[in-house]
Amino acid sequence: MISDLLLRAAQNKKLESLVSGNALTRGTVRRFVAGVSLQEAIRVAQRMNSEGIDVSLDLLGESVEDLAESAAATDQYIETVQTIAERAPGATVSVKLSQLGIGVDPQACAKNLDRLLEASAAVGVLVEVDMEHSSVGRPTLEAFRDALPRHPQTRLAIQAAMRHTPEDLESFTDIKPRLRLVKGAFAEPLSRALRDRKEITAQYLFLTDWILAHCPYPAFGTHDDVCIENVKKAAVAAGVGKRDFEFQMLYGVRRDVQRQLVREGYRVRVYVPFGTQWYPYLMRRMAERPANLLFFLRSVVGR
Numbered sequence: 486m487i488s489d490l491l492l493r494a495a496q497n498k499k500l501e502s503l504v505s506g507n508a509l510t511r512g513t514v515r516r517f518v519a520g521v522s523l524q525e526a527i528r529v530a531q532r533m534n535s536e537g538i539d540v541s542l543d544l545l546g547e548s549v550e551d552l553a554e555s556a557a558a559t560d561q562y563i564e565t566v567q568t569i570a571e572r573a574p575g576a577t578v579s580v581k582l583s584q585l586g587i588g589v590d591p592q593a594c595a596k597n598l599d600r601l602l603e604a605s606a607a608v609g610v611l612v613e614v615d616m617e618h619s620s621v622g623r624p625t626l627e628a629f630r631d632a633l634p635r636h637p638q639t640r641l642a643i644q645a646a647m648r649h650t651p652e653d654l655e656s657f658t659d660i661k662p663r664l665r666l667v668k669g670a671f672a673e674p675l676s677r678a679l680r681d682r683k684e685i686t687a688q689y690l691f692l693t694d695w696i697l698a699h700c701p702y703p704a705f706g707t708h709d710d711v712c713i714e715n716v717k718k719a720a721v722a723a724g725v726g727k728r729d730f731e732f733q734m735l736y737g738v739r740r741d742v743q744r745q746l747v748r749e750g751y752r753v754r755v756y757v758p759f760g761t762q763w764y765p766y767l768m769r770r771m772a773e774r775p776a777n778l779l780f781f782l783r784s785v786v787g788r
């Protein structure tokens with residue numbers, strides 16, 4: 486399937502350097518990525534704030550290769566939260582633990598995460614931890630669990646597609662963390678993840694009810710009308726008010742729906758990626774909607 490090919494392409498370093506170096510792709514990249522610099526991301530955050538939309542800034546980059554790189558990424562994140570506090574209050578940051586070194590040294594990663602959470606708490610910015618491929622899923626969950634007692638407002642993304650997610654959620658029953666429910670964006674083996682879109686959607690609907698019943702201030706990261714409508718109904722049924730949860734969407738995707746939800750009185754937060762390492766992120770967005778690929782390929786060949 487084309488989505489599988491794109492997800493495999495997302496991990497191909499040769500293709501990454503070929504595509505990233507191509508100036509013609511800039512238009513397509515700009516649809517999904519706020520810019521290469523923090524300043525550009527802040528400008529996007531301020532523009533969205535003026536439309537009543539909150540943001541979560543994501544400094545692009547994943548899977549660092551050594552501890553020096555993970556420490557540098559942590560420093561950049563700390564600079565981001567400090568800038569947010571001054572210039573875009575209310576924004577959160579979204580971080581991938583592979584960027585903070587979980588694949589290199591989980592203990593060093595835990596220290597980096599702690600350093601980021603301390604610096605964020607000092608300026609009143611909240612941190613959201615993305616959930617990545619299952620190869621780092623378990624360590625991510627453990628790092629989050631360890632950090633939670635000191636930083637209980639930290640939010641973790643949970644993937645509906647993963648077969649072990651209901652069990653993970655059960656293990657959170659007493660802790661009641663903040664969660665972001667998403668379908669799951671990575672190529673996973675059938676033994677670990679649901680692959681059928683209808684099954685994934687059904688699981689998303691089921692987990693929506695669970696999360697609304699058990700977790701404070703949840704976030705629902707989806708652009709799917711079926712999931713969105715279900716969240717609205719499930720929230721009413723659970724007695725959770727419109728301002729007591731968030732819809733989250735990706736920058737450049739379904740902007741009409743983002744604005745409509747704001748008009749209806751819901752909280753909306755848009756995930757705003759920025760930075761130079763946009764290639765794997767963009768490939769995952771192509772995989773979610775292969776129609777995007779046509780525009781992208783046209784830009785690569787310059788037509």
Ligand SMILES: Cc1cc2nc3c(=O)[nH]c(=O)nc-3n(C[C@H](O)[C@H](O)[C@H](O)COP(=O)(O)OP(=O)(O)OC[C@H]3O[C@@H](n4cnc5c(N)ncnc54)[C@H](O)[C@@H]3O)c2cc1C
Nearest residue numbers: 615616642667668669670706707708709733734735770773
């Ligand atoms: C805020 C946020 C944070 C996320 N964090 C994570 C994470 O930490 N880990 C993770 O694995 N995944 C994450 N994801 C991605 C998620 O797992 C899905 O891959 C993605 O949201 C697509 O699923 P969907 O629920 O929108 O439904 P889909 O059924 O895929 O899409 C529904 C409709 O939305 C539109 N749409 C969806 N994606 C696109 C796109 N790329 N381009 C154009 N239109 C599109 C189309 O109209 C489509 O018909 C995140 C998503 C969001 C919104």
